[in-house]
Amino acid sequence: MIRFALACSEGHEFEGWFHSNEAFDRQRAAGELACPVCGVTSVDKAIMAPAVARSGAADRPPPELVARFLAMARALRAHVEQNFENVGARFPEEARRIHLGEAEPRDIYGEATAEEVRELLDEGIEVRPLPWVPKLDG
Ligand SMILES: [Zn+2]
Numbered sequence: 001m002i003r004f005a006l007a008c009s010e011g012h013e014f015e016g017w018f019h020s021n022e023a024f025d026r027q028r029a030a031g032e033l034a035c036p037v038c039g040v041t042s043v044d045k046a047i048m049a050p051a052v053a054r055s056g057a058a059d060r061p062p063p064e065l066v067a068r069f070l071a072m073a074r075a076l077r078a079h080v081e082q083n084f085e086n087v088g089a090r091f092p093e094e095a096r097r098i099h100l101g102e103a104e105p106r107d108i109y110g111e112a113t114a115e116e117v118r119e120l121l122d123e124g125i126e127v128r129p130l131p132w133v134p135k136l137d138g
Contacts, residue, residue: 007044085107096120
């Protein structure tokens with residue numbers, strides 16, 4: 001999996017994970033990439049350039065879109081918490097054991113440092129970051 005910094009034609013920046021550069025090109029050509037802020041499918045890799053600070057709230061995402069995104073992220077997280085086994089800090093070890101066939105194949109989630117995630121990806125183990133959103137219990 002490769003992470004790309006992306007930007008839409010409206011200037012919103014976000015991130016996407018892709019199996020490969022080719023997968024990114026294919027999805028982009030097929031119009032399958034959409035900006036999570038405004039929904040346009042005119043999306044490309046973000047050009048790494050110095051940021052220009054603009055004043056005013058005009059290019060902030062509308063609150064209802066932010067709320068919708070957070071709701072989706074919460075739903076995804078809830079699904080994972082209900083259906084995946086929480087292995088906590090043993091995540092890198094357990095992901096590796098499953099990958100090597102030393103542990104029962106199953107869906108797991110847990111904690112890993114950026115370094116550990118990179119090592120797992122290097123070993124061909126697919127890991128995905130979960131959107132971390134504040135819990136709604138309170
Ligand atoms: Zn956008």
